[in-house]
Amino acid sequence: MIRTLVYATVFSLAVIASAPVVYGSPITAISKVPRIVSSVQFPQTRWGVVRHTIRLQIPKNSSTLSQLIVNVPPGLTMSNQITVSNQSGEKLGTNIAINEREVTISFLKYVAPGTNLNIAMKDIKIVGISNAWLYPVSARLIGINADLPIGIARFRIYR
Numbered sequence: 001m002i003r004t005l006v007y008a009t010v011f012s013l014a015v016i017a018s019a020p021v022v023y024g025s026p027i028t029a030i031s032k033v034p035r036i037v038s039s040v041q042f043p044q045t046r047w048g049v050v051r052h053t054i055r056l057q058i059p060k061n062s063s064t065l066s067q068l069i070v071n072v073p074p075g076l077t078m079s080n081q082i083t084v085s086n087q088s089g090e091k092l093g094t095n096i097a098i099n100e101r102e103v104t105i106s107f108l109k110y111v112a113p114g115t116n117l118n119i120a121m122k123d124i125k126i127v128g129i130s131n132a133w134l135y136p137v138s139a140r141l142i143g144i145n146a147d148l149p150i151g152i153a154r155f156r157i158y159r
Helices: 002-017 028-032
Strands: 035-042 049-057 065-071 082-086 094-098 102-111 116-126 132-141 148-156
Touching (some): 035 132, 049 132, 082 094
Antiparallel strands (some): 035 049, 065 102, 082 116
16 A cells, blocks of 8 residues: 555656756747736725726837727716826826717827826716726837737726
């Protein structure tokens, strides 16, 4: 009985030791596309009016950014209190169009690669109930004639 257990253990260890080692390599395509770095809600509880801030990073290998499209989840009502600033806190010139479920942010000067953006959406009215609000975000880059999905900004609600 013990001999069988020892043989089974030795065999298992031999199989594990002989498995090939696989090394991961970074996906280079990710470093060429803008991405959502974080999302913050203030206050973090279920208030009637909140501020949602989305932080984006435009990698150095990316194309120049001309437009962002933020899809608003059902249960939220947007206001026109939206500001966009870079990593230095400098506000960027934008044209902002708000439809019922979509916010389109067009930049007056294209945003260069290597820039971090903060999109502060103030006075958002919560009219629905959810544990998390999900904003799909797309970007329009120079040289690409399509909206490129870059991620989902997720805002968790704490009770």
